[in-house]
Each structure stands twice: as structure tokens, then as C-alpha cells.
Amino acid sequence: xxxxxxxxxxxxxxxxxxxxxxxxxxxxxxxxxxxxxxxxxxxxxxxxxxxxxxxxxxxxxxxxxxxxxxxxxxxxxxxxxxxxxxxxxxxxxxxxxxxxxxxxxxxxxxxxxxxxxxxxxxxxxxxxxxxxxxxxxxxxxxxxxxxxxxxxxxxxxxxxxxxxxxxxxxxx
Amino acid sequence: xxxxxxxxxxxxxxxxxxxxxxxxxxxxxxxxxxxxxxxxxxxxxxxxxxxxxxxxxxxxxxxxxxxxxxxxxxxxxxxxxxxxxxxxxxxxxxxxxxxxxxxxxxxxxxxxxxxxxxxxxxxxxxxxxxxxxxxxxxxxxxxxxxxxxxxxxxxxxxxxxxxxxxxxxxxxxxxxxxxxxxxxxxxxxxxxxxxxxxxxxxxxxxxxxxxxxxxxxxxxxxxxxxxxxxxxxxxxxxxxxxxxxxxxxxxxxxxxxxxxxxxxxxxxxxxxxxxxxxxxxxxxxxxxxxxxxxxxxxxxxxxxxxxxxxxxxxxxxxxxxxxxxxxxxxxxxxxxxxxxxxxxxxxxxxxxxxxxxxxxxxxxxxxxxxxxxxxxxxxxxxxxxxxxxxxxxxxxxxxxxxxxxxxxxxxxxxxxxxxxxxxxxxxxxxxxxxxxxxxxxxxxxxxxxxxxxxxxxxxxxxxxxxxxxxxxxxxxxxxxxxxxxxxxxxxxxxxxxxxxxxxxxxxxxxxxxxxxxxxxxxxxxxxxxxxxxxxxxxxxxxxxxxxxxxxxxxxxxxxxxxxxxxxxxxxxxxxxxxxxxxxxxxxxxxxxxxxxxxxxxxxxxxxxxxxxxxxxxxxxxxxxxxxxxxxxxxxxxxxxxxxxxxxxxxxxxxxxxxxx
Numbered sequence: 001x002x003x004x005x006x007x008x009x010x011x012x013x014x015x016x017x018x019x020x021x022x023x024x025x026x027x028x029x030x031x032x033x034x035x036x037x038x039x040x041x042x043x044x045x046x047x048x049x050x051x052x053x054x055x056x057x058x059x060x061x062x063x064x065x066x067x068x069x070x071x072x073x074x075x076x077x078x079x080x081x082x083x084x085x086x087x088x089x090x091x092x093x094x095x096x097x098x099x100x101x102x103x104x105x106x107x108x109x110x111x112x113x114x115x116x117x118x119x120x121x122x123x124x125x126x127x128x129x130x131x132x133x134x135x136x137x138x139x140x141x142x143x144x145x146x147x148x149x150x151x152x153x154x155x156x157x158x159x160x161x162x163x164x165x166x167x168x169x170x171x172x
Numbered sequence: 173x174x175x176x177x178x179x180x181x182x183x184x185x186x187x188x189x190x191x192x193x194x195x196x197x198x199x200x201x202x203x204x205x206x207x208x209x210x211x212x213x214x215x216x217x218x219x220x221x222x223x224x225x226x227x228x229x230x231x232x233x234x235x236x237x238x239x240x241x242x243x244x245x246x247x248x249x250x251x252x253x254x255x256x257x258x259x260x261x262x263x264x265x266x267x268x269x270x271x272x273x274x275x276x277x278x279x280x281x282x283x284x285x286x287x288x289x290x291x292x293x294x295x296x297x298x299x300x301x302x303x304x305x306x307x308x309x310x311x312x313x314x315x316x317x318x319x320x321x322x323x324x325x326x327x328x329x330x331x332x333x334x335x336x337x338x339x340x341x342x343x344x345x346x347x348x349x350x351x352x353x354x355x356x357x358x359x360x361x362x363x364x365x366x367x368x369x370x371x372x373x374x375x376x377x378x379x380x381x382x383x384x385x386x387x388x389x390x391x392x393x394x395x396x397x398x399x400x401x402x403x404x405x406x407x408x409x410x411x412x413x414x415x416x417x418x419x420x421x422x423x424x425x426x427x428x429x430x431x432x433x434x435x436x437x438x439x440x441x442x443x444x445x446x447x448x449x450x451x452x453x454x455x456x457x458x459x460x461x462x463x464x465x466x467x468x469x470x471x472x473x474x475x476x477x478x479x480x481x482x483x484x485x486x487x488x489x490x491x492x493x494x495x496x497x498x499x500x501x502x503x504x505x506x507x508x509x510x511x512x513x514x515x516x517x518x519x520x521x522x523x524x525x526x527x528x529x530x531x532x533x534x535x536x537x538x539x540x541x542x543x544x545x546x547x548x549x550x551x552x553x554x555x556x557x558x559x560x561x562x563x564x565x566x567x568x569x570x571x572x573x574x575x576x577x578x579x580x581x582x583x584x585x586x587x588x589x590x591x592x593x594x595x596x597x598x599x600x601x602x603x604x605x606x607x608x609x610x611x612x613x614x615x616x617x618x619x620x621x622x623x624x625x626x627x628x629x630x631x632x633x634x635x636x637x638x639x640x641x642x643x644x645x646x647x648x649x650x651x652x653x654x655x656x657x658x659x660x661x662x663x664x665x666x667x668x669x670x671x672x673x674x675x676x677x678x679x680x681x682x683x684x685x686x687x688x689x690x691x692x693x694x695x696x697x698x699x700x701x702x703x704x705x706x707x708x709x710x711x712x713x714x715x716x717x718x719x720x721x722x723x724x725x726x727x728x729x730x731x732x733x734x735x736x737x738x739x740x741x742x743x744x745x746x747x748x749x750x751x752x753x754x755x756x757x758x759x760x761x762x763x764x765x766x767x768x769x770x771x772x773x774x775x776x777x778x779x780x781x782x783x784x785x786x787x788x789x790x791x792x793x794x795x796x797x798x799x800x801x802x803x804x805x806x807x808x809x810x811x812x813x814x815x816x817x818x819x820x821x822x823x824x825x826x827x828x829x830x831x832x
Contacts (some may be wrong), residue, residue: 009516010730021532024565025539032561036554054556066773071699073692073773092690093770094780096751097741121448 034107039082046110055088056105057081064100079104079116094147097123111129175240175319178228179730182269182319185221185276186309188214192279192302196295200367208295212283215298218305218736219276226260226273227304229318231625233260239325242266242786248331250718258342259332265318267345271462272312274346274353275305282357289378296364297357304356307489313484330507334719334745334752340400348393348420352458354386358434359455363497364450366504371444376437379451381809383431387600388805390427394420395798406753406768408688408786410794413562418541419461426454429527436523439585442514445505445525450527452501456494463490515587522580528571536565567619574626574677579668581663582592582640596640624681634667665808667802671725677799682763682790692773692782702787704765705729711781719743721754724769724781728758738767764788 036046036054047053055095056079061087063078075094078085088106098121108118192214199207233511238244240785246263247256259271286294295812312318361379365371397417402410411417426692430450436443448628449669463486514520523753540557547553582593595600607628611621640647640653687702726738736758744751758765770782 003513006513006515010524013516013524017528017532019537021565021569024568025536027452028540028561028564029543029557031558032564034556034558036556052560054554068692068780071691072696073690073695079210093784096753 037085038081039079039086040081042086042110042116042127043084046114049109049112052107052109052119054105054107055086055118057086057103059098059100059102059104060085061100063087063124080105087115088118088121089115094121095123100125124145174228175237175321175619178225178232179313179317179319181221181225181228182272182309184314185225185272186306186313187299188218188221189302189306189309192218193299193306195299196302200292200295200299203292205291206511210721211295211298212304215276215279215283215302218302219280220656222269222273222276222309226269229260229266229269230257232319233257236329237325238327238329239321239323240318241322244322244329246329248329251329251332252337254342255337255422259336261345262332262336262341262406265312265316265320266638268308268316269313270310270317270346271349271353272305273358274349275301275308278353278357279305282360293361293364293368293378296367297360299712300360300363304360307492311485311489315485322801324570326629333691334743334750335404337469337566338400340396340402344393344396344400347396348680349462351386351388351390351393352420352423352462354382354389355423355430355451355455355458355523357382357386358430358451359497362451363500365448365508366497368502369504370508371437371448371508373438373441376434376439376441376444376447380431380434380438380448383427383434383451383454383804384809385423387427387431388802388809390424391798391802391805393796395423395802399795402791403526403755403757406755406784408686408768408788409681410786410791413540413542413557413559415545418537419457419464422459422534422537422541423454423457424528425537426450426457429530429534430454432523432526432530436520442512443527446527446639447507448505448508449501451496452497454488455535458496459490459493471749475759486747499802514585518588519580519583519585519588522576522583525576526573526580529569531564533569534568534684538821539560562640563619567623570677571622571626574623574630574673577673578629581634581637581666581670590591597633597636600629600636603632604629611681615681620681620684623677623684626679627674627677629674631671634671634674638664638667662808663810664813665806667804668807669804670798672800672802674797674803675765675793675800679793679795679797682793683788686786686788687785688784690782690784692780694778694780699785700784701785704735704787705732705807706767706783706785708781708783711769711779713728714741718754719745722769722772724767724783726756726767729764730781732821736765738765739766740769741770742769759792761792764791766791 034054036056039055039057042055058080060078065076066073072091075090076087078087091169092093105122106116106118107120108116111117192211195207196211209581233247236249242263245258247259260266279298282297282301302409310510310764350818357381365375398410433443433447433450433795437447544555544557547555578597579593604625608625611624615621615624641659644652689699689701691699693699693708695708695711698705707727709722709727712723713724714721721741721743723739724742728736728738729732738756740756741754742751743754753768756767766786766788768784770784772779772781774780
């Protein structure tokens with residue numbers, strides 16, 4: 001083979017490899033991207049039941065309930081952004097850092113009869129830190145502006161949001 | 173006093189590094205032998221200054237000097253001595269200093285082991301390492317000073333996150349950083365080659381050991397990190413596909429490609445420009461991985477906004493190192509002569525295929541990692557991609573890679589025919605078909621079945637490769653044994669490392685079949701999972717040194733016989749108002765039984781406990797395989813040819829190396 005033919009081979013192989021990679025990436029993107037949604041967004045436009053989303057907000061104080069289905073523990077709690085609340089159903093152990101009145105991210109799908117079924121609950125934070133998405137959503141909803149200092153104390157948050165959350169739930 | 177001495181030593185190291193960058197490089201340019209000769213001395217001097225500085229920080233940590241703000245924020249009197257020492261690199265400032273120290277060690281290593289190198293090349297390599305070191309030491313001094321004092325000094329420090337107080341995590345950063353920083357040496361060789369305008373077989377032979385060494389450490393570091401998250405975080409998984417983990421996987425993939433393409437440079441003087449680009453790219457990925465992703469700058473715009481000086485400095489430094497080297501590449505690469513010819517079906521052809529597949533994988537992981545932050549930065553959309561994305565996009569690329577891995581080591585150089593190679597791999601192919609049949613029967617899912625079949629193929633063909641080389645069963649056994657002794661260690665190392673990949677992939681395939689149950693039961697109740705009976709026999713509270721633990725006792729029986737007794741705990745640290753999970757793992761090397769205790773519920777009469785029970789088949793193989801890979805790498809590093817041989821440069825024009 002001549003040098004040119006060989007170089008052609010190389011180019012073809014490279015293009016094929018990168019093309020496959022690009023195709024796989026785009027294909028995987030189209031079905032596997034997980035969008036972040038706030039409770040008010042989920043309440044207004046529930047995502048398709050087969051579409052995984054990340055739901056983030058504050059856990060409404062006093063909303064955490066626990067049931068046993070056989071031997072499987074089922075947790076239910078309300079997540080709010082101060083405008084609407086969504087009830088999350090989660091089978092399993094809530095993370096060590098899960099607290100009422102603090103921020104949380106639930107990964108899962110919208111349930112058929114309203115509400116949200118989480119396959120994973122993330123609470124990777126302490127009292128002063130909140131997940132970036134939750135902080136941004138709270139800022140958008142006007143509940144917290146970083147210009148006026150750190151996010152309000154967790155206890156005041158929960159009483160404020162619990163009321164808002166309850167009215168929103170009553171309305172839906 | 174000693175923190176000030178430490179800071180002075182750091183400043184001294186920075187000055188030495190600057191001299192190390194300027195003097196040898198200008199000396200090499202002007203062919204001034206005296207200027208070039210100062211390079212090794214400066215590199216070793218810089219290392220001594222850095223080591224002294226690092227020791228000062230460790231001394232401050234061990235003696236609880238809380239007037240140093242870094243110690244006050246991250247240490248406490250009550251912390252065990254081991255974690256006082258390892259806590260030094262558990263925070264941003266200390267880890268930057270560790271990073272610089274390892275870079276200093278790399279520079280000194282080139283000075284010590286590079287005596288065979290041509291003077292000018294050695295001076296340039298050490299000079300470039302010095303330039304990179306100077307930049308990062310300046311970054312450390314100006315924006316992340318680990319020796320910063322606070323006044324008044326607190327009586328006690330704020331302590332360390334109990335989650336991080338773990339031996340696995342204590343030694344994870346030094347090993348991982350050695351891997352990251354080790355790729356600075358191939359990078360320096362690449363830039364030096366661009367300045368000289370010359371890449372040849374000898375260059376390939378000099379670069380490869382450094383790339384292999386860095387790769388070994390990176391492999392161990394990634395495996396250690398994954399193992400830590402498996403047994404400490406207690407969520408039952410081993411890889412989260414989060415940006416921090418991907419930041420280590422990306423340079424690993426491109427570094428693996430580099431290690432292989434350097435072989436082609438060494439043996440056949442082909443792929444030269446590509447190898448130089450890979451060396452630059454791998455170190456660039458390491459750099460951006462450590463400083464953009466690990467420090468969280470890219471993940472959150474807030475981290476940037478909190479500390480603009482740090483962010484701007486690091487972005488400027490990265491732009492200088494990466495942009496500068498790529499510009500140099502664009503300018504000088506065309507002057508490098510094109511390499512030897514080879515047909516697509518040949519060892520070179522297979523190594524090219526390896527590079528294409530590895531780089532495609534690298535591009536996929538890079539896209540998956542960078543897309544979400546860019547989307548949020550540019551369009552304000554918050555999205556994330558996780559395991560489903562990476563599984564769907566990487567596994568189809570990895571499978572052909574495994575197929576090639578089995579064939580390539582047996583393929584002759586330059587020009588080959590497929591059929592004789594495949595005929596020698598008959599046994600491996602049969603093993604693969606058997607594995608396919610077994611896994612079709614035993615495993616769920618298409619990808620795990622294919623992955624385990626290919627894993628067996630890789631292991632079997634590595635064994636076949638060695639068996640063919642020593643003429644096993646074709647000659648008397650004693651003579652085969654003699655041949656094995658005479659076999660080059662790099663060939664054995666290759667086979668072992670490839671088999672290690674197979675072991676890891678088998679582990680991954682096994683883990684895809686993991687089962688778990690989450691139950692809430694009272695003491696005395698029994699659960700069934702994966703053929704085992706798990707009985708919660710006792711739960712009690714146990715006081716620890718600075719926590720109280722809820723300790724469970726779980727008996728695991730199989731067909732009535734006790735297999736294991738587990739003691740998972742949930743620890744509450746009162747000082748930090750934090751709880752951690754102590755997983756209990758019982759392993760028999762074929763599977764892990766994994767138990768976690770969660771909350772307790774109910775009153776004293778009807779108390780129930782939430783338990784999470786996992787059955788993880790072949791889980792230990794994932795990390796064992798990584799260890800085997802690193803072992804293969806270290807074995808090939810001990811090859812005689814690398815240790816002793818001082819490859820001579822053939823004068824330009826007559827450069828032609830026969831196939832080895």
C-alpha cells in the first residue's frame with residue numbers, strides 16, 4: 001500500500017471511532033439527561049412518568065411520615081420551594097443528613113396520581129450549605145437573596161415554608 | 173516560628189523553581205554547558221526546600237499549633253495522630269502544597285535517573301518541570317497559603333469531618349496525586365521535543381517508563397478512591413460518575429492511550445506527533461481535573477465568586493500551561509518528520525485502534541462531565557447526567573477495545589495476517605464462548621453478558637500470549653520454564669496488566685447483578701436475600717471515644733450453617749452534630765455480603781430497625797483487577813532494557829530502527 005492509502009485508512013478509522021463516540025453520546029444524552037425541577041414546576045407541568053428528574057427544595061417541617069408495607073419502610077415527605085409543595089414517596093433509608101426544614105434533592109419520576117416517587121434522596125449538606133440547585137431555585141422564587149446574607153435559619157425556613165406549602169397543597 | 177520557616181522554604185522553592193526554569197532552558201538554547209549543568213542541582217534543591225516546608229506544616233499539625241488557620245480549621249486536639257498527619261493534605265491549601273511537593277519529586281527523579289539523557293534534552297525537561305512548579309508554588313504562596321496565621325489563636329481546632337477519618341482516604345490523595353503529577357514528566361518531554369523539533373525512537377523509550385509509572389499510581393489512586401466510597405459511604409455502589417471521579421478517569425484513559433502510542437514511537441518511529449499531543453493532553457486533563465473540578469470552581473459559580481483571586485489565578489495558570497504548550501505544538505509539530513509505514517493489520521495498526529477507542533471513550537466521559545456545567549453556565553439550565561448516560565455511551569466503545577486487547581499483543585509488527593494470530597487464539601476464543609454461554613444462562617442484561625464474555629477473552633488471550641511465547645506444551649516443561657525466565661518483563665507485564673483489566677471487567681459485570689433489600693424489622697426477625705438468611709440478633713448502643721454508636725449484630729446463615737456475623741453501626745458524633753454509617757462487609761472474594769443499619773423506630777416495646785442488606789457478587793474483583801493492572805505496570809518498569817540500557821541517539825538522517 002502507498003503512504004496515501006495508509007493515511008486514508010487512518011483517517012477513516014479515526015472518523016469512524018469519533019463518529020461512533022459522538023453518536024453514542026448524543027443518543028445517550030437524548031434519553032438520559034436528568035433535568036432539575038422545583039416543586040412549583042413539577043406541580044404546574046408534571047414531567048412524563050418515564051422521565052427521571054431531580055426535584056429539589058426544602059423538606060416541609062412536620063411532613064415526614066413513615067409507613068411499613070410488609071417489611072419495606074416507605075417514607076413520605078413534602079418538598080417545597082415556598083410556592084408549591086410536592087409529596088415525595090421514597091422506599092429506603094433516608095440519608096444521615098436528611099432533616100426537616102433543610103434542603104434536599106430527590107431523584108425520581110412523577111407518580112401517576114400526582115406526587116413524586118424517588119429512587120434516590122440526596123442530602124449532601126450541613127446546616128449552612130445547601131445544594132447549588134436548591135439555592136438557585138430559592139433565589140428565583142424570591143425566598144432568599146444572597147445579597148442579604150446567608151440563607152435564613154433552617155427553623156425559620158421550615159415554619160415559613162410549611163405554611164406556604166400547606167396552602168399550596170390544599171389548592172391542588 | 174516554624175510556620176514562618178515553612179513559608180520561607182516554600183518561597184525559596186518557588187525562587188529555585190524559577191531559576192530551574194530559566195537557566196537550563198536558556199542554556200540549552202545557547203548550548204551553554206555550564207547553564208545546562210545547573211539543572212539537576214536546582215531540581216534537587218527545590219525538592220529539599222519543598223520537603224522542609226511540608227514537614228513544617230506536618231509539625232504544626234502534630235503539635236496542634238492552632239495559630240495556623242489551616243490547622244485550626246481542619247484539626248483538633250482530640251484527633252488521632254495519624255489523621256493529624258494525613259489531615260494536612262485533606263484541605264485545599266495542604267493539597268496544593270502536596271501537589272507541588274510531588275512535582276518537586278518528579279523533577280528530582282528526572283535529575284537523578286536521567287543521567288543517560290542527552291544534556292540538552294535533560295536540561296529542557298527539568299527546566300519545563302521547574303516552570304510548571306514555579307507557577308503552582310506561586311499560586312500556593314499568594315492565594316492558598318497553608319501557613320497563614322490567625323490571631324487570637326483558638327484553644328481547639330474545628331476538627332475534621334468524621335467521614336474523612338479513614339485510612340483509605342488518608343492515603344488516597346498522595347497516591348492519586350502522584351498519578352496526576354507524574355504525567356508532568358511525559359508532558360515536559362513532549363514540550364522539550366517540540367522545542368528541539370525532534371522525536372525519535374530513543375525519545376519514545378525515555379518517555380514510556382515515566383508514563384507507565386504515573387499510570388500505575390493513577391490506577392491505584394482511582395481504585396482506592398472507589399473502594400473508599402464503597403465501604404465508607406455505605407450506599408452499596410462503587411462509582412458515582414460525579415465530576416470528581418471523572419476528573420481522574422479522563423487522564424487515566426488518555427494516559428493509557430499515551431502509554432501504548434509511545435510503544436509505537438519506540439519500536440517503529442510512527443505516531444510521533446500524535447504521541448506528543450497525547451502527552452500534552454494527558455497532563456492538561458490532570459491539571460484541569462485537580463484544579464478546576466476537585467476545587468469545585470467549575471461546579472459552582474459561587475466558589476468562584478467567593479474567591480475570585482484564586483479562580484482567576486488558577487484559570488490564568490491553566491491557560492498558560494495548556495494554551496502555551498498547545499500553541500507550541502501547533503507551531504512546531506509540522507516540523508516533526510512523518511514516521512514509518514505500516515499496514516492496518518499489524519501491531520501498530522492494533523495500537524492505533526486502541527488509541528482511537530481510548531480517546532473516543534475519553535471524549536465521551538469528558539463530554540458527559542463538562543456538558544452539565546457548561547449548560548448551566550451558558551443557558552442557566554440545571555441538568556445532570558448519571559450512570560445511565562455513561563453506561564449507554566461508554567460500554568459499546570469499551571467492548572471492541574477488549575476485543576482488540578486480546579489480539580494485539582500477538583500481532584507481529586509492520587505487516588501481519590489476521591488468520592495465524594486468530595488460530596493461535598483458538599483456546600481463548602473457546603473460553604470466551606463458554607463464558608458467553610454461562611453468562612447468558614446466569615446474568616441479566618445484554619451488556620453484562622457481553623462484558624463478561626469479553627473479560628474472559630482478554631484474560632484467556634493474555635494467558636495464551638505468555639504460553640505461546642514460552643512454547644508451553646510444545647516443548648518439555650523445564651525448557652518452557654527456562655524460556656519464562658528469559659522472557660522480557662515488559663511482555664509479562666503487558667499480559668498481567670491486560671489480565672487485570674479482564675478481572676476488573678468481570679467484577680463490574682458481577683456488580684451489575686447485585687441484589688439489595690431495604691427492610692424494617694425487629695430483633696429476632698430473619699430476612700432472605702440471595703440464598704442467605706440474615707437474622708438481626710441484637711442491637712445495642714455503644715459509647716465510642718467521641719461518638720455513640722447504634723451497633724447491630726446480624727447473623728448470616730446459608731442452609732442453616734453460620735456464614736458470617738456482621739456488626740454494622742450508625743455513629744452519632746455529638747460535636748459536629750453528624751452521623752456516619754459503619755458498613756459491615758463480609759467477603760469470600762467471590763461475593764460481598766454488605767450490611768448497613770439505619771434509623772430505629774417505634775417505642776421500647778415494639779422497636780424496629782431499618783436495615784439495608786446487599787449481596788454484591790464479584791465486587792472485590794474490581795479493585796483486585798486494578799491492583800493487578802498496576803502490578804503489571806510496575807513489572808514492565810523493572811524490565812532490564814529500561815533499567816540498564818542507555819539508548820543512544822542515532823544521528824539524524826540515518827534514523828531507522830528495525831522491528832523489535
